[in-house]
Amino acid sequence: MKDGASGAILVFEMNPLHLVPALCIVGSLASAQQNDDVWREPLAEVQRVCAIPSAKASGQCDAARQMVSRAQAVASMARACRTSSCTIGQRRAVVEAASRLGSDFFLGYEKKYQESLGLFEGVDEALKGSAALKQASERFIWRGLQGLDGATSRLETRMSSAEKGLKRPAGARAQATLREIDAQGGLDLKDFLGLSLLIDDDNNVLPKDPRYQEALDEREGANDIARRLIKVRDRLIALQQRLGLREASPVSAEQLSRAETVERSLTSRRSPGPRRLPSAGPGFDSSEAASAAGPAGAVQAPSQSRAPIAAVPDPRPTSLTEFAPAPPPPWSVPMTAFSAGDARHTEDPAELARIEQLHRLGLYHTAGNPQLLGHFVHAQQGGDCSIVTQEEVLEILGRQPGDHPLRLEDKLLGQAERQGFITATNQGVMPVHQGGLLTANGIPVVKHYYDPQEGWKFLNSELDRTLKKGRVAIASVDAGILWNDPHFLGGGHSILVTGAEVNRLTGRVVGYYINDSGSQPPMGDRLVSADQFRRAFDSSVGGDFVEVVK
Amino acid sequence: MRSFSLFAAAALLAAGAACRKPAQSPGRLGSILAAARTRPPCAGVIDPGWAASIPLPTGRSAGEFAVFFYALSDRQSVGRFAAPAARAVIDLDSPAAESCVPISGATGTFPIEQRFGARALRLGAAGLAARRARLYRDLPAIASDYAGGAPLSPAARERMSRFIDSFALLAEPPFLADYGALSPGFWRWARNQGFSAAPIP
Structure with a gap:
């Protein structure tokens, strides 16, 4: 290609996807003397390349x-x-937007990027600004942690x-002090x-970022603060009980109301729930979807099958003690002994x-x-x-009263998608976002x-310590080993670990x-x-x- | 009665101690694979429920392996698995993958019964997991032999024989061509060393 005109004619006959590398050559030949400053204006560069008819025909300009x-x-x-102080929520919005953009670009367009350097190089330039943002967000996080x-x-x-x-009796001033601590703790929480x-x-950074150890340190810093806040909460509750400001037992009216809510939730599980069309996405339910769809195999897209999301009040706590664990319910639940x-x-x-024998012997x-x-186990409907x-x-903690489990599963899936927790393949929650819905x-x-x-020994001991405190944990396991089914060996699966012997x-x-939503049949208290x-x-x-710090 | 209970308890405790099997560590390679899945770049590309292929040495260094991932249903009632959908390169020196990219054009699912052959299924889940763990423990040394290029010692040849046998047991029959493409140099090297690279076509 000796000149732009003959080059342009040649590329017209080529496959559009291969056009743009050729266009790059044409473009660079034509603009050999181009001022490098144009690359600081990536939008202008995209406009320039897309003025060429064949680039426009490639369909990638938009x-x-x-x-x-x-x-x-x-x-x-x-x-x-950077120029004015942002709240943690605002910072999060910025980092989330940058993460989504980077993810969309690299996952959706990386191949096209390799084939069409000129067109998407403008995007890459703009993303370098986002990389600087990611570095800036490190300082946000450490400042936030401090x-x-x-x-x-x-x-x-x-x-x-x-x-x-x-001391007892607690006067008005003492009660006000404790309310202030509770309210301030709620803000900190x-x-x-x-x-x-x-x-x-931030832990889900863009590729080639070398900050992995730092990301682990950030998480450890956050874990430490979670543990300390919950300890303050427990001390506050204990002091309130000591001063006669909170009932230790019998069950208070508020606690009874919460227990009744939980009972209603358990009752609703036993009734048939709303019929839910399986996802028509790239998962394994397409065969089920085809048979469930009805006439003409019409299958609703996942977004259409989901119930409209009603406006919900902010679920975050308004005080430190708002999510204090409820006592065991006063009603009797039919229990399997072992x-x-x-x-x-x-x-x-x-x-x-x-194990059963030694339990009965008291050892x-x-x-x-x-x-x-x-009793809270629920069969998952998708992957x-x-x-x-x-x-x-959430149901165990009484945080989602009244909803049928299927409807709640749908609602939470929608929330996970909106929050950016779902993998690009749209089939599961990213490991770093395990527990994010909580x-x-x-x-x-x-x-x-x-x-x-x-x-591994350290991780196992952490899990054991969690369970011995009476807490529950969401754990990732190998499904084939858990189900004793070789067909599923190596498949990742999440379960709720509810206790230990x-x-x-x-x-x-x-x-x-464990509660296991994926086994056949689904099993609770296994x-x-x-x-x-x-x-x-x-x-x-x-x-x-994920340790639930309740 | 009380002394009988104590005796029974002691016997049961002793029986448990004798029968207790140590948890099998997945070895360094399995541990790195576990870590790499949860971190970027793989964290945004592969689903946590996906299964990993047998990692194969790339030959570029003693600790580098190529691996592909494929969807596997995490509901026991839905017994299917899918064609490989992502490929990664991991290194024993790093808890994060060096690269992790989707495989475009991956389509098709298979019944779960086709995932392993009859010989593998006869071992059961625990037996198969043990074979996989042993294969993971052998692979770093095999990678070192491949990257080193020197003639194989008798111990190395025995290890390689073991690998070929384990591979034949654990490789998913629908993916043999994918294994061939994952690290073609490795299979060429294996053939040159006198090992039949079957079942790779």
Whole structure:
């Protein structure tokens, strides 16, 4: 190609997708003397390339323009946050927008980028501004963590003073002091929840970012603040009870109301729920969708099958004690005394029988309340085990009263999509966002990831410690090992771990209780031997769990 | 009665101690794979429920492996798996993948019964997991042999024989061509060393 004209004629006959590398050559030949400054105006460059008819015919110009516009909008938001102070929520919005843009570009257009350097190089230039934003967000997060650390320390100091100074009977001033601590703690908790989501977004950085260890450190910093805030909450509740401002027992009217809400939720599970069309996405339900669709195989797109999202009040707490754990309900729930689950799923039935015997002899005891929590298990409708485990936690904590589980699953899936928690393949929650729905709905969580430097033993001991405190955890496991089904070996699956069987003499965990939404049949209060569970957990698809700090 | 209970408890405790199997560590390679899945760049590309192929040495360095991922239903009632949909390169020195990209044009799903052959299924889940763990433990040394290029020692040849046998057991029959394409140099090297690279076509 000796001149632009003959080059343009030649490329007309080529496949449009291969056009633009040729156009680059033409363009660069034609603009050999071009001022490099044009690359600082990526939109102008896209306009210039798209003036060429064959580039326009490639159908990528609109996409490139949109990408560049989005990148410039994000850069503008970042500049605004740099020049004036932004709240944690505003910072999160900026980082989220940058993450989405980067993800959309690299996943949707990377191949096209490689084929059409000229057109999308403008986008890449604009994204470099976003990379600078990501670096700036590091400083946001560390400032946020430092700020929360200071705020939590001040709360702890006020709590200590209150514990020393306040005596029964508690006068109006004392009650006002405790209300102030509660309210301030609620604000700090809200800030923490926002920062936690920001950290998850930042942990999901663009490719080639070398900040992985820093991301782990950020999460550990956030975990520490979550633990401290919950400790202050528990101290506040204990002081309120000591001063006669909160009933320890019997169950208060508020607690009874919450228990009734939970009972209604359990009752509604037993009634047939709304018929839900399976997702018609690229998952495995397309065959089910075809048979469920009815005449002419018409299948609703997922967004159409979802119920419209009504405006909901802000689910985040208004005070530190608002999400205090409820006592066991006063009504009796039919309980299975001891569950071995479905026999096919158990590798070693003799081991489970042994555990049961030692429990009856009093040498083992159950940590947590898995028999009750087993009633909250719910069969997942799609490949959304992570959504369903979080749904169960929200129901257990009485945070989603009245909704039928299927409707709630749908609602949470929509929320996860809107929050950017779903993978690009639209089939599951990204590991870094495990527990994100809980955070977004006001429940603080502590996240534990497998770290090669610390090893599996450390992660296992963290999980055991969590369960012995009576807390529940959402864990990632190998489905094939958990189900004792070789067909599913290596498949990642999320389950809710609701309790543990513990040796009273040694404190060792010998069995784990789980709710499993994906097994056939779905199982609540299933006891898994420690051997089988740890092999499922210490696997190449396991290695993380979310501790619900209730 | 009380002494009988104590005796029974002691016997049961002893039985448990004798029968207790240690949890099998997935080894360094399995652990790195676990870490790489949760971190970018893979975290945004692959679904946590997806299964990973057998990692294969790339030959560029002793610790570098190529692996592909494919969707596998996480509901036991829906027994299907899909064609490979993402490819990654991992390194034993890093908890994050060096690259993780979608495979375009991946279509089709298969019944779960086609995932493993009859010989593999006879081992059961625990047996198959144990074979996979052993294969993961052997792979770093095999990668080192491949990258090093030196003639194989008797111990290395035995390890490679074991690998070929484990591979034949664990490789998904519909994906043999994908394994061939994942690291063609590795299969060429294996053939040159005198190992039949079957079942790779």
